[in-house]
C-alpha cells in the first residue's frame with residue numbers, strides 16, 4: 035500500500051480504453067493533450083482489453099500497453115491496471131465452451147456481451163492466471179502503476195455442472211451431514227428432504243425455488259465462489275507485487291440506488307485492499323427530488339466507507355449522462371462539481387469516470403465521457419470536468435482522512451435476501467433497503483454523520499444504533515445488540531425484526547427471549563396494510579400516519595411513547611422504550627412516514643447530544659459533511675436543490691476553492707458546493 039499512500043493527489047480520471055483507438059494515432063496523441071488540460075491524473079487501463087492483449091490463444095501483444103503506460107507516466111499520471119477477465123475474446127469461448135455461463139434454466143449461454151464467465155471453470159481460471167501473471171510480471175515495477183483493478187463489476191451466477199459440484203461441496207463442508215442440511219432447509223416440507231448429496235441442484239425456475247434455506251445458501255455460495263475466483267485472480271499478483279493495492283469495482287443496484295444485492299459485499303470487502311464503487315444516479319429524474327436522490331447516494335457512500343472503515347474510491351461515474359437509464363439526462367451546470375464533491379465529502383479519495391473518451395461504435399457510443407466525439411475541450415462537459423479537477427487539487431490534503439460517526443445504521447445482506455424471499459406479510463412493501471435509507475434520511479437532513487455497518491460490526495463506538503427490519507437475525511447478533519445496550523448503548527429497532535434465524539427458520543416459542551429482555555416487549559402479531567389502509571399514532575401530542583406494517587406488541591417493562599389510534603388495536607403501544615442495563619432500547623412497531631421519524635429522532639438527537647457541532651440552523655436540502663484531518667475538519671456544504679438556500683453555522687471559515695472568507699451565514703446558489711475550513 036505504501037506506493038498508494040505516498041500518492042498525495044486525490045485521484046481524478048477514469049476508464050481509458052486506448053485499445054479501441056489503436057488505429058487512430060492522432061486521437062491517442064490528442065488524449066494526452068486533453069488529459070493535461072482536464073486536470074486528470076489517474077487512468078484505469080485494460081479493463082476489457084483481452085482481445086487486444088491476446089488476440090489468439092498464446093499470442094500476446096503488450097507493446098501498445100507499454101507505450102500507453104509510458105506516455106501516461108511521462109505526463110505525471112498514475113495507472114490503475116485491470117485484469118481483463120470481465121470480457122473474454124471469442125477464440126476462448128469457441129475453443130472452450132465451458133467458460134460460458136449456464137443460466138438458472140440450465141441453458142448454456144452463447145458468446146457475447148461481458149461479465150458472463152463461469153467462476154468455476156478450470157480453463158477460465160487457467161487462462162486468467164496466465165494473463166494476470168504476465169501483466170504483473172511486465173508492469174509490477176512500472177512507476178505509473180498505482181493499483182490493480184481486478185476484473186470488472188463481478189456479479190451474476192452460473193449453474194453449470196462445475197458450479198453444481200462446487201455448490202454441493204460447499205454444502206457438505208457447511209453442514210457435514212444430510213440430516214443437518216435437511217433440518218436447516220426444513221426438508222420434509224413438500225417432501226423436499228434429500229437422501230443423497232447428488233440430488234441437490236441450484237435453485238431454478240424449472241425446479242426448486244420454494245426452499246428458502248436453499249435460496250439463501252445459494253446466494254451465500256455465489257458470493258463465496260465469486261470471492262474464490264477473485265482470490266484465484268490475485269494470487270500471483272499478490273506474490274509479484276505485494277506493495278500494490280488491489281481493488282475491484284463494486285456497484286449499487288441500478289437506478290434504485292440501493293446497495294448491490296447479488297453479492298454480500300460485507301464478505302467481499304475483506305478481500306480488497308481498497309473498496310471502490312461505480313455510481314450512476316439519475317440526477318434530475320421525474321420521480322424524486324434532487325435531495326431525495328442525493329441522500330441515497332450518501333447512504334451507499336457511507337455503507338461502502340464503513341465496510342472497511344477507511345476512505346473508498348469512486349471508480350466510475352459520468353460527467354454528463356449515461357446510456358442505460360430510460361432517459362439519459364445530462365447533468366445540469368454545477369451538478370458535476372456538486373456530485374463529485376459529495377463523494378469526497380463522504381470519504382472518497384477519487385472521482386473517476388466511465389469513460390475518458392466516448393467510443394465510436396457499439397452500445398456505449400453515446401454514454402457520457404470526458405471527451406466527446408467532437409474531440410474538443412471548449413465544451414461545457416469538458417470544462418466542468420476541468421473545474422472538478424482543479425477543485426480536487428485544492429483540497430487534496432483530505433486524501434486518506436476518515437470521518438467518524440456516533441450514529442450507526444445496520445444493514446445486512448443475508449437479511450435483505452431472506453426478507454425478499456419471505457412469502458407472506460405484504461409482498462410489495464417490504465422495501466428493506468429503502469427503509470434503511472428512510473431512517474438514514476433524518477440524519478442526512480440534519481448533517482449528522484452516520485456509519486452504515488453490518489450487525490457483526492463493533493458497535494461500542496456509537497451512541498445510537500438504528501437497526502430497521504432485522505427480520506433475519508442470528509442468536510449471536512441478538513447477543514451482540516444486547517451487549518451493546520447493556521453497556522450503555524441506545525438502540526432503535528422496528529417491526530419485522532427477529533423473526534428467523536440464519537437458516538431462515540422461524541424462532542419458536544414467541545419472540546426470542548433475549549429480544550424480549552432488550553426491548554421489554556413481546557410481539558404478538560404483525561398486521562400488513564393495503565396502500566389505502568391507514569392508521570395513526572399519537573406521539574408528543576401530534577398525530578402521525580401508520581402504513582404498510584404494524585406490529586402488535588404486548589408490553590413488559592417497556593414504557594409506551596405512543597399508541598395506535600384506530601382499528602382493533604387502538605390504544606395499544608406503538609412506540610416503546612426500555613431501560614436495559616446501562617442503555618435504552620426503542621421499538622417502532624409500525625411503519626410511518628418521514629414526519630414521524632423526524633419527530634422521533636429529533637428527541638433522541640437532543641437527548642443524546644448528537645447534533646452537528648458546526649451547523650446552527652441547517653436546511654434539509656443542504657447537506658453538510660466533513661472529513662477530519664487529525665482534528666481539523668474540512669466541511670463540504672452542498673445545496674441539493676434548485677433554489678437559493680441559507681444556513682447558519684457556528685464558525686467563520688475560509689472557502690478552500692476561492693480562498694474567500696465566509697461568514698456565519700452561508701448563502702448557496704442552486705447546486706452550489708462550498709468547501710470550508712475554520713480560520
Ligand code: GAL
Pocket residue numbers: 186187312314350356357358388398401
Ligand atoms: C459500468 C461498467 C462500465 C460501463 C458503465 C456504463 O457498469 O463497469 O464498463 O459499461 O457501466 O455506465
